[in-house]
Amino acid sequence: GEQVEQRPPHLSVREGDSAVITCTYTDPNSYYFFWYKQEPGASLQLLMKVFSSTEINEGQGFTVLLNKKDKRLSLNLTAAHPGDSAAYFCAVRGDTNAYKVIFGKGTHLHVLP
Amino acid sequence: GGIITQTPKFLIGQEGQKLTLKCQQNFNHDTMYWYRQDSGKGLRLIYYSITENDLQKGDLSEGYDASREKKSSFSLTVTSAQKNEMAVFLCASSPPGSQNTLYFGAGTRLSVL
Numbered sequence: 001g002e003q004v005e006q007r008p009p010h011l012s013v014r015e016g017d018s019a020v021i022t023c024t025y026t027d028p029n030s031y032y033f034f035w036y037k038q039e040p041g042a043s044l045q046l047l048m049k050v051f052s053s054t055e056i057n058e059g060q061g062f063t064v065l066l067n068k069k070d071k072r073l074s075l076n077l078t079a080a081h082p083g084d085s086a087a088y089f090c091a092v093r094g095d096t097n098a099y100k101v102i103f104g105k106g107t108h109l110h111v112l113p
Numbered sequence: 114g115g116i117i118t119q120t121p122k123f124l125i126g127q128e129g130q131k132l133t134l135k136c137q138q139n140f141n142h143d144t145m146y147w148y149r150q151d152s153g154k155g156l157r158l159i160y161y162s163i164t165e166n167d168l169q170k171g172d173l174s175e176g177y178d179a180s181r182e183k184k185s186s187f188s189l190t191v192t193s194a195q196k197n198e199m200a201v202f203l204c205a206s207s208p209p210g211s212q213n214t215l216y217f218g219a220g221t222r223l224s225v226l
Binding site: 001006009031032034036042043044045046049051089091093098099100101102103104105106 | 144148153154155156157158161163169171172203212213214215216217218219220
């Protein structure tokens with residue numbers, strides 16, 4: 001079945017620096033991709049979702065890049081600030097089972113002031 | 114807007130005990146999920162339910178039962194708690210046409226003595 005590898009597990013950056021989190025997946029039929037953010041003590045909230053036809057999506061302070069050829073999904077926080085300190089999870093949904101969403105193991109990001 | 118309410122927030126059990134976790138959502142979503150979150154292991158799917166009275170096993174269903182008697186509620190039972198087990202159980206729901214975008218509850222933190 002689908003496997004999702006997320007790197008790095010922990011990341012510390014200084015305020016104003018960029019932070020990049022990457023996920024690779026195995027199922028070439030994967031079609032929908034998600035990034036969730038979990039702030040300390042809180043539950044997961046959707047940050048962004050991207051589809052197979054989307055390569056780059058820009059949000060507020062971050063960019064998501066999908067490379068289907070390499071089966072790679074990345075989240076790039078530009079100019080990180082302390083409020084970005086959280087756990088980030090990528091998630092992948094294949095096309096064969098519409099209800100199974102497979103999560104990466106998460107990245108704990110710490111933004112130092 | 115809606116909310117997913119999980120009860121209890123904290124659950125302390127004894128080894129071998131049967132424990133039930135409850136989840137209610139007022140989004141009127143059809144699909145509901147139970148995930149287990151362990152430190153360093155990400156989220157793993159235990160059970161999901163496409164509609165009322167439907168149950169589907171996830172990758173981690175052994176040792177658990179689930180029940181979806183109403184559209185708005187989805188409960189999870191740990192059939193025999195394991196000693197020193199510690200995890201957070203997350204309930205989620207998903208609206209139709211959202212490509213399985215997940216809306217999460219705040220979680221139930223389980224500790225087994």
